[in-house]
Amino acid sequence: MKRSPLPLLTTLLVLVFFYLPIAVLVANSFNASRFGGTWEGFSLRWYSRLWHEREIWHAFRNTMLVATTATLVSTILGTSAAFALHRYHSRLQRFHYALIYTPLVIPEILMGMSLLLFFVALKIQLGLFTIFLAHVTFCISYVAMVVLARLQDFDFAIVEAAMDLGAGWWTTLWRVLVPLLAPGILAGALLAFTLSIDDFVISFFVAGPGSTTLPIRIYSMIKFGATPLINALSTILLVFTFLVVLLTHHLTREHHS
Secondary structure (H helix, E strand, C coil): CCCCCHHHHHHHHHHHHHHHHHHHHHHHCCECCCCCCCCCCECCHHHHHHCCCHHHHHHHHHHHHHHHHHHHHHHHHHHHHHHHHHHCCCHHHHHHHHHHHHHHHCCHHHHHHHHHHHHHHCCCCCCHHHHHHHHHHHHHHHHHHHHHHHHCCCCCHHHHHHHHCCCCHHHHHHHHHHHHHHHHHHHHHHHHHHHHHHCCHHHHHHCCCCCCCHHHHHHHHHHCCCHHHHHHHHHHHHHHHHHHHHHHHHHHHHHHC
16 A cells, blocks of 8 residues: 655654754844845854844853853752652642742743742842843743653662662762762753743733843844844754753763663
């Protein structure tokens, strides 16, 4: 029986629909023309101009500061949450799991509005600190789920053997448990870092004066029509994000193999 070409054709059309705009964006970042409608030759002028855009680099510094600190805190809290969810089973832990899982399913715009109202109610001044708290809020969930998946296959007999041989809890934690879980923890941290860098909706709601992040800056540039610079900047972010996701995927596969 001859196979129908329809599934393959449908898959190709879907891939073209999703990735053709990205390919056009990358190509136009090397276009000498200010407008993407015509090709005027290969050029790196827009990448060169990025070095002289102080506001972009200020936004990049804010983004990296928030992403780094939020990743560090969410990795510690998310790993601890995953360990508690795996080791202990009670009504409290079921409620704990619901709290961890909720940020993964609720819309970002709803989460952003809720956090904004929460900060305003507590009279917390909007700025980098509120962006940091918001990013930690949703990054914890992703780290916890990645580490929890790793713990499903973890053999705790190794931990018990180390303690039977005289190792204390802290020695077992840092010499046995953490090294064995390190790739999974790192994969969760890289995922959280990527999500923090790329986040726009939640950051837009909780950002204050002088706390513009890179996604927010790109949004403001679009309104003023700085398309070539956006193409170059987006290409750099695309490559960076792809490398981080590829590293995360490699570490996850390495753990499950």
